[in-house]
Amino acid sequence: MNQWQRAVNSSSDSQHITNARRRLTPAHIAVGVLQTPTRSQEIRHIAVGAIQTPPRLEDFRNAEVVSTPIQGRHVVASKVVEQGTSIFSEEPFVHEIDGKWIGKRCSFCLGANTTIACRQCSFHRYCSTSCESSNWTSGLHSMICNLYGIFDSDMMLVLKAFTKSSFDQRTMPFCFSQGGKEIPCLVSNIDYMSESDIKAYTVGAQLCADLFYWPKESVQLLVKIMAQIRCNRFAIKATVSTNTAGGMVEHQETAVGSAVYAQTSMFNHSCAPNAYVTFDGPRITVRCSETVLKGKEINISYGPVATRHSTLDRQKELTEKYCFLCNCHACLQSEQGKGEVYRCPSGNDHCKIYRSDTLCPSCGRPIDWATIDLTEKQAKKLRDTARTVDDLLKALDIERQLYPKDSLRLGSTYDELAAFYAHRQDFNTAAKYCTLSNAIVVQNYGQVSIESADEQFKLVTLLFNGYQSEAAYKAIKKCMELFRTLGLDQARKDDMKELQEMMNALGVH
Numbered sequence: 309m310n311q312w313q314r315a316v317n318s319s320s321d322s323q324h325i326t327n328a329r330r331r332l333t334p335a336h337i338a339v340g341v342l343q344t345p346t347r348s349q350e351i352r353h354i355a356v357g358a359i360q361t362p363p364r365l366e367d368f369r370n371a372e373v374v375s376t377p378i379q380g381r382h383v384v385a386s387k388v389v390e391q392g393t394s395i396f397s398e399e400p401f402v403h404e405i406d407g408k409w410i411g412k413r414c415s416f417c418l419g420a421n422t423t424i425a426c427r428q429c430s431f432h433r434y435c436s437t438s439c440e441s442s443n444w445t446s447g448l449h450s451m452i453c454n455l456y457g458i459f460d461s462d463m464m465l466v467l468k469a470f471t472k473s474s475f476d477q478r479t480m481p482f483c484f485s486q487g488g489k490e491i492p493c494l495v496s497n498i499d500y501m502s503e504s505d506i507k508a509y510t511v512g513a514q515l516c517a518d519l520f521y522w523p524k525e526s527v528q529l530l531v532k533i534m535a536q537i538r539c540n541r542f543a544i545k546a547t548v549s550t551n552t553a554g555g556m557v558e559h560q561e562t563a564v565g566s567a568v569y570a571q572t573s574m575f576n577h578s579c580a581p582n583a584y585v586t587f588d589g590p591r592i593t594v595r596c597s598e599t600v601l602k603g604k605e606i607n608i609s610y611g612p613v614a615t616r617h618s619t620l621d622r623q624k625e626l627t628e629k630y631c632f633l634c635n636c637h638a639c640l641q642s643e644q645g646k647g648e649v650y651r652c653p654s655g656n657d658h659c660k661i662y663r664s665d666t667l668c669p670s671c672g673r674p675i676d677w678a679t680i681d682l683t684e685k686q687a688k689k690l691r692d693t694a695r696t697v698d699d700l701l702k703a704l705d706i707e708r709q710l711y712p713k714d715s716l717r718l719g720s721t722y723d724e725l726a727a728f729y730a731h732r733q734d735f736n737t738a739a740k741y742c743t744l745s746n747a748i749v750v751q752n753y754g755q756v757s758i759e760s761a762d763e764q765f766k767l768v769t770l771l772f773n774g775y776q777s778e779a780a781y782k783a784i785k786k787c788m789e790l791f792r793t794l795g796l797d798q799a800r801k802d803d804m805k806e807l808q809e810m811m812n813a814l815g816v817h
């Protein structure tokens with residue numbers, strides 16, 4: 309069941325619509341409903357004033373948007389772009405807090421402070437009156453206020469996008485006699501979507517149209533916007549800190565909202581990307597994770613990456629979620645595209661085999677995939693149901709037979725073991741496993757990469773907590789250098805501050 313069906317299931321009968329209509333406020337009428345409002349001229353002006361000038365593509369600093377028949381529009385470097393350089397930064401066209409964070413984070417800037425409740429729905433909370441009023445106007449909360457429980461966060465995004473793109477950019481308020489608009493410039497891939505998806509979208513769109521008294525023509529347009537959002541939606545991530553049972557504070561990058569960005573949507577996906585995105589509240593920044601030569605495409609990953617997922621899995625995810633068949637160079641050519649790498653049954657670490665092999669390409673030994681599959685399942689079961697460290701260590705023993713030393717599969721078990729020991733406050737054993745995982749990450753992603761910076765950060769925390777001052781000092785220094793090279797010192801200021809604090813605590817300034 310998809311999101312629209314869920315939304316509709318809970319409220320498709322007319323009684324629900326009638327109840328939902330009671331929740332409409334003058335602001336809804338000002339921004340959305342067909343009939344000309346008889347009052348709240350003032351509110352209407354606030355809403356209209358909130359619409360910003362459409363984004364200009366020439367805002368890119370080191371890059372430009374070009375178009376070819378195969379890649380569509382995409383971004384290329386207009387000069388050599390150094391590793392870590394910020395290419396571009398923008399505020400969202402529309403954004404919305406994720407349902408489970410409402411009341412727990414500011415609904416506008418998505419920060420952790422929530423001292424003020426929305427005066428209308430009292431459901432959403434804000435860190436300041438300025439965020440509250442910005443969300444009401446430019447954040448278009450006025451459009452969706454009071455509608456929680458009727459629509460989920462994704463549908464709220466659709467309603468906001470529909471409202472925002474349908475305003476006349478100069479002075480006229482939204483009015484259907486002039487026709488609504490889709491989100492300017494964004495692809496929808498609607499022709500590649502399944503019939504059942506389109507049907508579910510249509511039911512959701514019909515529900516909106518009924519609720520807001522929008523005319524029939526709006527349904528088709530809403531369906532198009534839903535498809536556009538599916539293909540162009542970004543999860544907004546923030547660092548969320550939680551106290552664990554062991555008394556440690558865990559920091560995790562977590563999705564706290566979703567957004568559509570007019571210009572960042574021009575970046576194509578690659579399973580081996582050379583750029584990455586970071587968030588400062590809802591503001592997105594794109595930075596290069598490696599130096600990109602003039603004229604080369606700059607791309608980001610929409611989720612799957614070749615170093616972690618097999619070609620089949622990546623293609624499946626991209627087709628199901630975004631409705632396109634990936635033609636990035638990792639999928640077309642690279643060896644990584646062959647999927648998970650295994651050890652040849654000869655046990656020789658230099659012999660690597662892939663799913664498509666029936667004989668080992670190096671030593672010619674025949675491969676018994678049925679036995680490998682069985683052993684792999686056994687290891688997976690042990691890992692998934694692990695209650696004690698012994699279970700994990702048994703899984704690791706089996707995996708060491710299955711995968712080569714630099715396999716990411718092994719790396720992730722080392723990582724799990726590190727977390728396991730850290731929760732038991734045995735930071736030194738945790739650091740030992742983290743070092744092993746770190747080496748694999750460096751081997752696969754390169755010394756200077758986001759992944760190795762993340763892994764180095766983990767190692768720093770473990771060494772610091774394990775009172776290994778000298779090793780911790782060296783690790784912090786290396787981590788800070790990596791952060792600076794990759795531009796993470798700007799993108800993840802809190803982490804950088806933490807590194808500095810650890811350095812200070814070690815007595816080194």
Ligand SMILES: C[S@@+](CC[C@H](N)C(=O)[O-])C[C@H]1O[C@@H](n2cnc3c(N)ncnc32)[C@H](O)[C@@H]1O
Binds near residue numbers: 630634
């Ligand atoms: C966010 S848009 C990127 C800009 C888009 N190329 C355009 O012309 O507007 C995402 C869409 O671009 C296309 N696309 C992006 N990366 C691709 C890739 N690696 N292979 C094939 N198509 C891709 C797909 O149609 C996808 O739904």
